[in-house]
Amino acid sequence: MKHGNIAIFVPHIGCPCRCAFCDQHTITAQTQPTRAEDVVRICTQALAQIPDPSGTEIAFFGGSFTAIPREEMTALLKAAQPFAARCGGIRISTRPDCIDPEVLTVLRQYGVKVIELGVQSMDDAVLAANDRGHTAADVLRASRLIREAGFQLGWQIMPGLYQSTPAAEEKTMQQVLAVQPEMLRIYPVVILRGTRLAELYAAGAYVPYTMEQMLDMTAAMLLTCYRHGIPVIRCGLHASEFVERDAVGGFYHPAFRELCESRIYRREMARQLGAGQTEAVFAVCPSHLSRAAGHKRENIRFFRAQGITLRVRADADVPAYEPRLEQAPQ
Numbered sequence: 001m002k003h004g005n006i007a008i009f010v011p012h013i014g015c016p017c018r019c020a021f022c023d024q025h026t027i028t029a030q031t032q033p034t035r036a037e038d039v040v041r042i043c044t045q046a047l048a049q050i051p052d053p054s055g056t057e058i059a060f061f062g063g064s065f066t067a068i069p070r071e072e073m074t075a076l077l078k079a080a081q082p083f084a085a086r087c088g089g090i091r092i093s094t095r096p097d098c099i100d101p102e103v104l105t106v107l108r109q110y111g112v113k114v115i116e117l118g119v120q121s122m123d124d125a126v127l128a129a130n131d132r133g134h135t136a137a138d139v140l141r142a143s144r145l146i147r148e149a150g151f152q153l154g155w156q157i158m159p160g161l162y163q164s165t166p167a168a169e170e171k172t173m174q175q176v177l178a179v180q181p182e183m184l185r186i187y188p189v190v191i192l193r194g195t196r197l198a199e200l201y202a203a204g205a206y207v208p209y210t211m212e213q214m215l216d217m218t219a220a221m222l223l224t225c226y227r228h229g230i231p232v233i234r235c236g237l238h239a240s241e242f243v244e245r246d247a248v249g250g251f252y253h254p255a256f257r258e259l260c261e262s263r264i265y266r267r268e269m270a271r272q273l274g275a276g277q278t279e280a281v282f283a284v285c286p287s288h289l290s291r292a293a294g295h296k297r298e299n300i301r302f303f304r305a306q307g308i309t310l311r312v313r314a315d316a317d318v319p320a321y322e323p324r325l326e327q328a329p330q
């Protein structure tokens with residue numbers, strides 16, 4: 001059974017403020033508000049293509065779903081409900097300060113199963129610097145209410161925000177481990193034209209990490225989540241010509257996750273290699289052969305540039321992300 005989403009975007013509808021980094025019109029490639037009739041059309045078209053929709057969810061993304069004026073919100077849910085009954089339910093994303101017991105009751109009535117929170121950071125100074133309008137305590141409170149009401153909880157985090165630091169990113173990851181959401185999305189910052197972040201960047205007030213720093217940091221996050229059983233269901237913004245057109249900086253790459261997974265292997269292989277070694281064979285988990293070789297074989301090239309000829313071979317006994325050096329250091 002294939003799992004997937006029927007994505008319905010509600011760009012900025014309900015947002016009580018404009019976060020410094022955000023332009024959902026670019027991210028969702030949609031400028032018009034979504035109405036109930038759009039929901040019916042999108043679901044009808046999508047479900048006609050899916051023979052077994054039981055693993056498919058209807059997903060409202062791109063805004064602050066629970067802050068949409070109530071009549072409008074319930075109209076969208078009502079339109080989705082008959083379709084949701086045929087598939088795996090509804091998921092929504094929203095802000096941590098727009099969750100309360102009453103709205104959770106409404107969501108449950110309409111078949112919502114998963115609630116994703118835009119967390120971004122668990123450092124209050126970073127949240128304030130990026131105009132989020134909520135605190136880390138709001139995130140913890142909303143997470144508790146969502147869990148108590150029986151929904152699955154998702155978190156979305158955004159490393160690399162204005163005034164963030166490696167210590168602040170670490171604080172966020174510690175909270176991810178403490179709360180253990182059922183799923184995590186990691187969206188390293190992309191600086192989009194027209195946002196306040198873009199202004200700060202142009203003025204030199206915001207100096208993002210380098211791509212190398214971000215890859216190292218996000219690779220470490222992915223590995224930590226893997227080891228703690230937290231599924232990372234997205235890493236990096238989805239590939240989009242609109243994001244490519246409007247990104248003026250930050251960390252957009254169409255294969256961002258692959259780059260991070262390659263980096264996990266590179267770091268681990270480098271750790272095992274002995275000084276002066278010129279050849280090495282690593283046994284790796286069979287489904288991770290291309291990750292170990294690197295995106296477009298970048299790990300092979302990286303080690304070759306250091307005078308090391310690297311080969312990887314599949315071995316079903318080797319766990320994921322734990323390459324095993326087979327050739328003794330010379």
Ligand code: SF4
Nearest residue numbers: 015018019022062063
């Ligand atoms: S990040 Fe979320 S709350 Fe902030 S402006 Fe974007 S959609 Fe709205």
